[in-house]
Amino acid sequence: MNNEAIQQQVINNTPGLIFWKDKSLRYLGCNENFLSISGLVNSAEFVKREDFDMPWRIYAEEYRSDDNLVLEGQQVERIEYLKDHQNIVTKVFVKKKPLLHKNKIIGVVGYTQYLAILTGKSDVLLSNQIHLNKDSVKKYYANLSHRESQCLFYSIRGLSCQAIANKLNLSERTIETYLINMKNKFNVNSKSELITAAINHGFNNIIPEGIESL
Numbered sequence: 009m010n011n012e013a014i015q016q017q018v019i020n021n022t023p024g025l026i027f028w029k030d031k032s033l034r035y036l037g038c039n040e041n042f043l044s045i046s047g048l049v050n051s052a053e054f055v056k057r058e059d060f061d062m063p064w065r066i067y068a069e070e071y072r073s074d075d076n077l078v079l080e081g082q083q084v085e086r087i088e089y090l091k092d093h094q095n096i097v098t099k100v101f102v103k104k105k106p107l108l109h110k111n112k113i114i115g116v117v118g119y120t121q122y123l124a125i126l127t128g129k130s131d132v133l134l135s136n137q138i139h140l141n142k143d144s145v146k147k148y149y150a151n152l153s154h155r156e157s158q159c160l161f162y163s164i165r166g167l168s169c170q171a172i173a174n175k176l177n178l179s180e181r182t183i184e185t186y187l188i189n190m191k192n193k194f195n196v197n198s199k200s201e202l203i204t205a206a207i208n209h210g211f212n213n214i215i216p217e218g219i220e221s222l
Contacts, residue, residue, distance in 0.1 A: 063093045087210070
């Protein structure tokens with residue numbers, strides 16, 4: 009087995025969805041997981057297609073906007089939606105970096121991890137957990153502050169206000185204030201509704217910065 013075949017085997021056995029594109033934003037390759045959601049039979053059909061040719065075409069403009077940032081040398085981390093060939097929409101975390109050859113950018117490489125499958129009633133949560141820094145949490149989750157996101161993390165896992173206060177070295181009253189603020193941000197009336205709303209947005213799979221243990 010040559011090196012190229014070995015590399016492809018490693019990629020195919022990596023969890024999540026992996027893909028790479030050229031500078032024209034046409035696909036050059038992917039792992040088997042990514043190929044399967046496209047509905048295509050083999051990589052020969054996949055190569056040289058654009059996002060506009062794929063089941064997720066409704067999100068193509070958004071994807072390509074990020075790709076262009078990567079071609080300029082930036083790294084992109086984003087929570088977005090992905091639609092597969094069975095019309096199942098999934099909430100995913102995607103990370104994109106420049107694809108390099110001899111220190112020159114020749115394309116985009118991306119890694120995507122599932123957060124939750126959107127069923128229309130409630131999200132089917134997946135087992136993957138992703139560490140997000142405080143800026144990303146604030147951007148993607150109802151403008152939550154860093155402390156609010158930590159409080160929500162523990163609330164989802166059943167800790168009381170007093171237990172959360174002990175974890176974060178804060179007063180119980182401060183935790184109660186965070187919960188009130190978050191209920192307003194998620195437009196809900198109770199703690200149980202807040203937890204349900206957070207889970208339905210995939211927050212159950214998010215580990216905010218600074219969380220070390222339960």
